[in-house]
Amino acid sequence: MTTNTGTSSSETPKSKLKPGTYYLPELPYGLKDLEPYISEQQLTLHYQKHHQAYVNAANSLLERLSRARQDDSEIDLKAATKELSFNVGGVQLHNLFWQNMAPAGQGGGGEPSGSLADAIKDDFGSFARFKKEFTQVANSCEGSGWAALTYCIQTNRLMLMQIEKHNVNFPPGCQSAILVLDLWEHAYYLDYKNERPRFVDAFWNIINWNIVKQRFSYL
Numbered sequence: 001m002t003t004n005t006g007t008s009s010s011e012t013p014k015s016k017l018k019p020g021t022y023y024l025p026e027l028p029y030g031l032k033d034l035e036p037y038i039s040e041q042q043l044t045l046h047y048q049k050h051h052q053a054y055v056n057a058a059n060s061l062l063e064r065l066s067r068a069r070q071d072d073s074e075i076d077l078k079a080a081t082k083e084l085s086f087n088v089g090g091v092q093l094h095n096l097f098w099q100n101m102a103p104a105g106q107g108g109g110g111e112p113s114g115s116l117a118d119a120i121k122d123d124f125g126s127f128a129r130f131k132k133e134f135t136q137v138a139n140s141c142e143g144s145g146w147a148a149l150t151y152c153i154q155t156n157r158l159m160l161m162q163i164e165k166h167n168v169n170f171p172p173g174c175q176s177a178i179l180v181l182d183l184w185e186h187a188y189y190l191d192y193k194n195e196r197p198r199f200v201d202a203f204w205n206i207i208n209w210n211i212v213k214q215r216f217s218y219l
Contacts, residue, residue: 021062022055022091024048025098033103037202042190047098050186054090054166061087089166093146096180100215102208109205116213123158131204134181137162138200141183149179149212151219178215179207 027047032040061084068075102108111127112120124130137160138147146163153176161177181203188199 021059022088024052024055025095027098029101029103033106034101034108034206037104037206038101038188039191042188045190046182046187047094050184051091051094054087054094058084058087058091085167086165089163093163093166093177093180094182096177097182100179100208100211101203101206102211104205107208107210109207110209112209112213114213116209116216119158119216133160135197135200138181138183138203139197144184146183147181148177150177151216153219176215176219178219179212 024047031043031047034043061080064075065080065084067073111117117127120127120130124133134147134149141147141162142164144165146166148161148163150159150161151157152159163180181200183196183200185194188196192199192202
């Protein structure tokens, strides 16, 4: 596994960012390391262009809101807060997405173990059943969105969710998403064209179950 050396011309180094702003995190693997399941070209475009765009938009909105408050001026809060929700959702879900993948055979693929495996068996009946349901949730997501394995703090249950765009259909009670899959076409189109099921099948080879289990243990 190699270190990520990809940079974007629009990326601002974390050390130069103002406090309280979003930034593009470094990937935990190199841009080629998820091949053949996600190509270098696909990952580069997704990470450096699309994720960076959400970071830039979120920071721009925060700056606009801050300036309006400092000047005590009017701003279209309905539009601004709706955009902020969308772009912050895009930032945070992508942060989770990159981390819950790893190169195949080097932390990626296989099945979960320990307490997470036990919870999946309790709530879904078996890992095979969970995999079948997650795959169906991902393949049936309409338009642009995400498939997510979440944990409900009220019922202490694992639940599957479809998240529309980046911020719709995600109930507050499901406080933590521990595994997410990006189903926007920009996540897979260069590699799989419009064949989303092939991308979803490929994803199982690069899931970093150690990270997912770690997230679950923090709940």
